[in-house]
Amino acid sequence: MSTGEHERYLLHQMLRIRRFEERCAQLYQQEKIRGFLHLYIGEEAVATGVMEALQPDDAVVATYREHGHALARGMDPGVVMAEMFGKLEGCSRGRGGSMHLFDSSTRFYGGNAIVGGGLPLAVGLGLADKMNHRSRVTTVFFGEGAVAEGEFHEAMNLAALWDLPVLFCCENNLYAMGTALERSESQTHITLKAASYEMPAWEVDGMDVLAVEDAARKAAESVRSGGGPHFLELRTYRYRAHSMFDPELYRSREEIEEWKQHDPIEMLRRRLIDDAALSDEEWTGMEKTVDEEIDEAVEFAEAGNWESVEDLTRFVYSEAVGP
Amino acid sequence: MSTGEHERYLLHQMLRIRRFEERCAQLYQQEKIRGFLHLYIGEEAVATGVMEALQPDDAVVATYREHGHALARGMDPGVVMAEMFGKLEGCSRGRGGSMHLFDSSTRFYGGNAIVGGGLPLAVGLGLADKMNHRSRVTTVFFGEGAVAEGEFHEAMNLAALWDLPVLFCCENNLYAMGTALERSESQTHITLKAASYEMPAWEVDGMDVLAVEDAARKAAESVRSGGGPHFLELRTYRYRAHSMFDPELYRSREEIEEWKQHDPIEMLRRRLIDDAALSDEEWTGMEKTVDEEIDEAVEFAEAGNWESVEDLTRFVYSEAVGP
Amino acid sequence: MTQLMTDRETMTYREAMREAMSEAMREDERVFLMGEDVGRYGGCYAVSKGMLEEFGPERVRDTPLSESAFVGAGIGAALGGMRPIVEVMTVNFSLLALDQIVNTAALYLHMSGGQFNVPLVVRMATGAGRQLAAQHSHSLEGWYAHVPGLKVLAPGTIEDARWMLKPALEDPDPVIVFEHAGLYNMEGELPDSRDGADITSAKVRRRGDDVSLITYGGSLPKTLEAAAELEKDGISADVLDLRVLRPLDRTAILETVVRTHRVVVIDEGWKTGGISAEIAALIAEEAIWELDAPIGRVCSAEVPIPYARHMEEAALPQVPNVVAVARRLVGG
Amino acid sequence: MTQLMTDRETMTYREAMREAMSEAMREDERVFLMGEDVGRYGGCYAVSKGMLEEFGPERVRDTPLSESAFVGAGIGAALGGMRPIVEVMTVNFSLLALDQIVNTAALYLHMSGGQFNVPLVVRMATGAGRQLAAQHSHSLEGWYAHVPGLKVLAPGTIEDARWMLKPALEDPDPVIVFEHAGLYNMEGELPDSRDGADITSAKVRRRGDDVSLITYGGSLPKTLEAAAELEKDGISADVLDLRVLRPLDRTAILETVVRTHRVVVIDEGWKTGGISAEIAALIAEEAIWELDAPIGRVCSAEVPIPYARHMEEAALPQVPNVVAVARRLVGG
Numbered sequence A, B: 001m002s003t004g005e006h007e008r009y010l011l012h013q014m015l016r017i018r019r020f021e022e023r024c025a026q027l028y029q030q031e032k033i034r035g036f037l038h039l040y041i042g043e044e045a046v047a048t049g050v051m052e053a054l055q056p057d058d059a060v061v062a063t064y065r066e067h068g069h070a071l072a073r074g075m076d077p078g079v080v081m082a083e084m085f086g087k088l089e090g091c092s093r094g095r096g097g098s099m100h101l102f103d104s105s106t107r108f109y110g111g112n113a114i115v116g117g118g119l120p121l122a123v124g125l126g127l128a129d130k131m132n133h134r135s136r137v138t139t140v141f142f143g144e145g146a147v148a149e150g151e152f153h154e155a156m157n158l159a160a161l162w163d164l165p166v167l168f169c170c171e172n173n174l175y176a177m178g179t180a181l182e183r184s185e186s187q188t189h190i191t192l193k194a195a196s197y198e199m200p201a202w203e204v205d206g207m208d209v210l211a212v213e214d215a216a217r218k219a220a221e222s223v224r225s226g227g228g229p230h231f232l233e234l235r236t237y238r239y240r241a242h243s244m245f246d247p248e249l250y251r252s253r254e255e256i257e258e259w260k261q262h263d264p265i266e267m268l269r270r271r272l273i274d275d276a277a278l279s280d281e282e283w284t285g286m287e288k289t290v291d292e293e294i295d296e297a298v299e300f301a302e303a304g305n306w307e308s309v310e311d312l313t314r315f316v317y318s319e320a321v322g323p
Numbered sequence C, D: 001m002t003q004l005m006t007d008r009e010t011m012t013y014r015e016a017m018r019e020a021m022s023e024a025m026r027e028d029e030r031v032f033l034m035g036e037d038v039g040r041y042g043g044c045y046a047v048s049k050g051m052l053e054e055f056g057p058e059r060v061r062d063t064p065l066s067e068s069a070f071v072g073a074g075i076g077a078a079l080g081g082m083r084p085i086v087e088v089m090t091v092n093f094s095l096l097a098l099d100q101i102v103n104t105a106a107l108y109l110h111m112s113g114g115q116f117n118v119p120l121v122v123r124m125a126t127g128a129g130r131q132l133a134a135q136h137s138h139s140l141e142g143w144y145a146h147v148p149g150l151k152v153l154a155p156g157t158i159e160d161a162r163w164m165l166k167p168a169l170e171d172p173d174p175v176i177v178f179e180h181a182g183l184y185n186m187e188g189e190l191p192d193s194r195d196g197a198d199i200t201s202a203k204v205r206r207r208g209d210d211v212s213l214i215t216y217g218g219s220l221p222k223t224l225e226a227a228a229e230l231e232k233d234g235i236s237a238d239v240l241d242l243r244v245l246r247p248l249d250r251t252a253i254l255e256t257v258v259r260t261h262r263v264v265v266i267d268e269g270w271k272t273g274g275i276s277a278e279i280a281a282l283i284a285e286e287a288i289w290e291l292d293a294p295i296g297r298v299c300s301a302e303v304p305i306p307y308a309r310h311m312e313e314a315a316l317p318q319v320p321n322v323v324a325v326a327r328r329l330v331g332g
């Protein structure tokens, strides 16, 4: 591998996610995308770094803020975009939208819009793996806001008690909608909570994709080799509003600007340039590739079809297979 | 106060609870008491000691295993017994039974048969006190089994976050029905959990009524004087079955016998005798007083009336008071 | 005297609800609002926007994501002498608080033999129609209306949004208020009918003789539209707004049946076992011989609500469905 | 070959359920049981007694008191290829798991556009009648039956307790099984009708022409008693056991209506907005002209279930109530 190849790959991944979501924001203004749209902009290093640590047959459980995870996990941007357009060609046939991306081929288990709701599910996936002696890792992403939910507590305890192969990834972006961490938790050191379940836990700079990857690899390997559940607190920040309806009364412009100084993409790009591992042409090329990929995704979505209304009541129950 | 007077009083209180419940068990066999009956026998030091630390206008929230708490809080044994008989003269008019003892005059808020269900309620009582700048303490009792419930986690965090005057009393009797603590919690040191909410927490020998009283006084005083919520883990043991339907397959006779060596009543009695603070006559007198009180309670319950079936749909909504 | 918005002739449903809360908080120190993002964020549907500034963070209290605990804390605070308004963002998340609402709030007075009542108001947004997909589109009013011990309100007009909260807060028992999210932007005049506001009666929103359209909440505007459509065909529809889902105003329901002898129930809840079922059952029990046609129900299809707009529209009750069923009953 | 209890002619409902689970676990490695006290304690109603010894603690898995997490873990395990049977001790505690059941299990297939089905069985005891008071006496089957994506079963006979689990486990989607706690001790013969066992149809338990008694679960024995009583008066009752509460067997319901033209629905749930309402509504929509009498409902009174025996009895549907209502309908 040439110097910096892997880093360039990570940069590329993050850039894909960033540009994809910037386009989503535009498309939301154009009313191509509707409903709730939660952007991950600023947090790309987390999903990108963690996914590097996973194997194809590992499982991923995410939240409503999951475009980045879906792309980093290898889902096709066209299929994801089509989902957000509500098209039949979308990963969930347009039934789910932005908050409910699913993909069985990459074991991407959603896309859950109930805060904390994915945690017990991840525990169960881990339980199935353990009962079948499979060395797979189930990785579950959730925000620091979810930590206050009872489901978090119950899921953490169960995973630790039963020693299940689950990697808990807490994306601490400091806010749950408009509620700052210190107004939501009496103890703001989230890793201390993991300790209260006897679960190994590390704080990670979630703006540094290499640090994230490194921590995730170590944690995932430990989980995979029977070390029981692990917990990562990934400290990050969302630049954009919580969703498209948020007046952002709860934080200052300055705070946002300050975090942007640590932008995961810009930081890695500068690092690579400083290390002479990224030329201007390479960067421009990367941007171009990404833009083309996204253009294609949008075209794919645009060209997609609306599901027939006659199919409305399908997928409530499974359909009989075979003759 | 003459030497040992207070200790004799505590002994008397514990004996009342013990004998009351022994009678309940008999009455259950006689089918005078029906439904679920959860005995507190072996755990009397906990309720007795903690109640000593409370003021008349403090509040108490308990579980379905709450006869001891009701009596120690000052509820009339006749009224409690009548409730278990299902009589109109019962504290809850016979609507509640053993699991739902309530008493507004002593601010005894039940009697909750949902494990963990009383915790949020206690938080709310504390919130009302805090918002009204009242220096009252709300004490909530719950088993170690409840610690696994999401409601525990949410309530602990809320109380600590908002700095509410609540005293959390975890009665760790090592089992939740048939589930031993180590099969229910990944981290069996329960006070560590309290720490994860930044809540002061102490382990207390729940078989030693003086130790309980001492810890409860310190904790309650701290809570009352604005020190925020406190947590006590009271280590104790139930001698009897979980309820009257339990075959007790999950623990050994020996374990029970061993705990009985630390019986709270017997230990205090011996201590008082050794200190020459309790004569044989005094003890016999105490037993007699207690037995008489319980006889009276049973008579009161027996003599009580059945509520009229015509009143069935009362108490679903409040009744208009006065014109 | 209460302060009213008098500089404008109209207000939105959202503003009406905000005014109602603010007025209650001005008049009664015991009243406070608590819930996720009611304060700094201004409310997920901006209902409480500006209230933090007026009342401060103690009385407009942001909570962590802990539906069970903060609803339970509302119960406790009510028992402790306060008059809490607990906002659960949406009915979808209220599933996490159901234990407290059903096993504690609803049962408490009864279990204590009448000793402890729980004067609590729980508000929540409900309903679909904004492409929020399956987990954010429930209409579970029917579940709540099934539970003795609760009172369940569904203001469907600006007037009711403005005036129903006060009697709800004065009620000694737990009251659940459903606000259809699609109504918040609805704008209109506010009649100063506060004295007439009750939380016991259904109201006829339009008089008619040919068919009764029984509905509530988010389906009320659609139903009124359908009634206007029907008028064009010469069918005069009686529109009954239930307003109160528990206890139901049986008299009003039976009266409209007697008036028109034909009934369509319109409800955004899933059809099977929803509120619409109870209305139909009540009529089948108590006024069956009054009917000149089978009872019609226009409800959501038996499917989780899909994201795609055309699919969502197809899943929900719409004006043409109401019109078609009403026509069929009148014609048949 | 499966091992069957053959040394006895009769078995209890409890044993039937235990046999069904044990058989499934013997035949399919993917099946396991998890819940509070299913193992060492032997099950709160002793249903799983002895199973720990046969299958070990991995497959008869005691859980902490964490209803939401272990039900959710059941969903995850199902997605991970297992066939979990999750026991929630009683419907009362299932309120703590409703978010997982409704917002995840029921919606998952749909939200994923058909990609992920959830082959999960959740069993729970339901009902009142044993003086357990308000928090331990709910009958919320109607709530579950309201939710698309779930299938809801209510075995009311020993036969169904024995044979319905297998098709439930074979079903690709989440199935909720309600076991009325009052049935566990019921003893009777077990017909070897496993091949006839389905989870789609209602069954006529007794043929009659004068009145249809429609019921399920814990109310079935009472209803059969009532039918026997009515027989003495010369009233011949058709008793329809719904067995499956979602999806309802509409054909069977309409058939019995057509046969007798008079209907009483018997349901231990509270009357307002319960299952009984849906049955009545369905008939009022689809077979109203078949009716020769108003529909009757015999349900629980609108009150939390009281502890005192005489009060509890008065709150629940009883044989004399059923008889009285049926007589009235037939006489009237």
Ligand SMILES: Cc1ncc(C[n+]2csc(CCOP(=O)(O)OP(=O)(O)O)c2C)c(N)n1
Pocket: A065, A113, A114, A115, A116, A142, A143, A144, A145, A146, A147, A171, A173, A175, A176, A177, A242, C036, C065, C089, C093, C096
């Ligand atoms: C149970 C539940 N309660 C409330 C909401 C509304 N809601 C959606 S996202 C959100 C904030 C979650 O914050 P966090 O967990 O920190 O994740 P983030 O959005 O910051 O990524 C809230 C309150 C919800 N979806 N589910």
Ligand SMILES: Cc1ncc(C[n+]2csc(CCOP(=O)(O)OP(=O)(O)O)c2C)c(N)n1
Pocket: B065, B113, B114, B115, B116, B142, B143, B144, B145, B146, B147, B171, B173, B175, B176, B177, B242, D036, D065, D067, D089, D093, D096
């Ligand atoms: C939410 C809920 N789940 C299950 C039960 C059934 N149950 C009643 S008591 C109990 C054990 C509780 O144990 P613990 O909290 O330790 O209290 P203890 O009985 O030991 O005093 C269980 C499982 C219940 N009442 N509530």
Ligand SMILES: [Mg+2]
Pocket: A143, A144, A145, A171, A172, A173, A174, A175, A176, A177
């Ligand atoms: Mg966050």
Ligand SMILES: [Mg+2]
Pocket: B143, B144, B145, B171, B172, B173, B174, B175, B176, B177
């Ligand atoms: Mg215990």
